Amino acid sequence: MSVGTGATHPAFARDRRSARPERCELCGTPVAARHGHVVDTGRRGLLCACRACFLLFTRCPAGEVRYRAVPERYLWDPRRPIAGLDWHGLGIPARFAFFIPCGTRVTAFQPGPAGVAETALPPGLWTQLAAEHPLLATAEPDVEAIVVRGGERGTDCFLVPVDVGYRLAGAVRRYWTGGDGGPELHERVGELFAEIGQRARPLR
Numbered sequence: 001m002s003v004g005t006g007a008t009h010p011a012f013a014r015d016r017r018s019a020r021p022e023r024c025e026l027c028g029t030p031v032a033a034r035h036g037h038v039v040d041t042g043r044r045g046l047l048c049a050c051r052a053c054f055l056l057f058t059r060c061p062a063g064e065v066r067y068r069a070v071p072e073r074y075l076w077d078p079r080r081p082i083a084g085l086d087w088h089g090l091g092i093p094a095r096f097a098f099f100i101p102c103g104t105r106v107t108a109f110q111p112g113p114a115g116v117a118e119t120a121l122p123p124g125l126w127t128q129l130a131a132e133h134p135l136l137a138t139a140e141p142d143v144e145a146i147v148v149r150g151g152e153r154g155t156d157c158f159l160v161p162v163d164v165g166y167r168l169a170g171a172v173r174r175y176w177t178g179g180d181g182g183p184e185l186h187e188r189v190g191e192l193f194a195e196i197g198q199r200a201r202p203l204r
């Protein structure tokens with residue numbers, strides 16, 4: 001789904017949610033409109049899951065199982081806000097971006113006219129930032145993302161379920177116009193960040 005140079009990040013290789021299945025993609029049980037998701041680390045995609053399957057793959061250690069439930073938590077860190085300086089250190093020119101830790105690698109996803117471009121962060125940069133910002137280190141590999149948005153009031157930074165990243169990428173693909181994304185995209189992104197902000201709880 002993403003457009004960028006180099007290989008597609010595994011988490012983006014398949015997004016089957018657009019098919020809007022009404023069944024759990026693991027066991028076939030019908031699911032409600034609002035349901036959980038699991039990451040298939042083997043085929044690299046996101047699957048819709050019933051409650052039982054979701055719980056089965058909750059808190060599974062990374063690397064030991066094929067399926068991993070996407071946590072439902074949203075967090076922010078009131079004590080260690082991401083400063084503008086850190087933001088620029090990441091080399092992100094766009095107004096928002098998200099990051100998915102995957103094993104020891106961290107991939108940055110940045111929106112642009114061609115879709116969402118992926119870049120691997122230089123080794124060490126994330127570790128260095130995470131040492132000062134525990135929120136980054138809290139993100140579970142493969143199943144959680146860090147989203148950041150620069151604004152006039154500073155930089156917002158949240159830990160979110162990885163499928164929120166898909167929603168951001170989907171908005172970019174659908175609404176981006178012109179050189180900077182255009183008003184409709186920024187409105188949609190603003191709505192999504194408002195929703196994230198409402199759901200987010202402080203990191204303890």
Ligand SMILES: [Zn+2]
Pocket residue numbers: 024025026027028029049050051052053054
């Ligand atoms: Zn199921």
Ligand SMILES: [Zn+2]
Pocket residue numbers: 017035036037047048049
């Ligand atoms: Zn689903």
